[in-house]
Amino acid sequence: QSVLTQPPSVSGAPGQRVTISCTGSPSNFGVGYDVHWFQQLPGTAPKLLIYGNNNRPSGVPDRFSGSKSGTSASLAITGLQAEDEADYYCQSFDSSLSGWVFGGGTRLTVL
């Protein structure tokens, strides 16, 4: 059971918009820790996609965006492309555990 809760899967057709939710708790999002998002393509290491709730590292397309409000966060992907098919993980820091916490991951399927 992951500390952060994500849906196991989402899907969308090319060109569509999808969102992936991430629900936290008072001990992580609720005390102000940021949410970060990673993309993991099959057989590769995770890649930082969004940091600090809504910031994109250099090289990440602006089709990817993040938001956070209270104890909930979400990742939005617009103009869906076949290459976006991957696993997506949200991550934060938890004050009770004094460590990082991850969501269980969401598999995005591009139909």
Next chain:
Amino acid sequence: EVQLVESGGGLVQPGRSLRLSCAASGFKFDDYAMNWVRQAPGKGLEWVSGISWNSDTTGYADSVKGRFTISRDNAKNSLYLQMNSLRGGDTAFYYCSKGRSSVVAATSDYWGQGTLVTVSS
């Protein structure tokens, strides 16, 4: 270019020890926190341990506390994970990652390719 190269993985029997290493290059190593994250085959990501830039602060997941020890050698640009009393549940790819700042709470912006640890008799 930031590079993180893990080594030291392999097949080990339950109860034995293993030491993972991560060689870092392409950035000022002693400015940043470092973390270990693992992923069991076909499963999600699990944070294992983190260490601040000067080793003053370390953190561990409950699942490894008391068995694993994280350390770093800033002179050698290297990160380590000493794993003792290994169990089957420790079987995973272990990734070394660079923090975005000097503190453990910060997320990571670069990851190595991982090294596989298999605990089995």
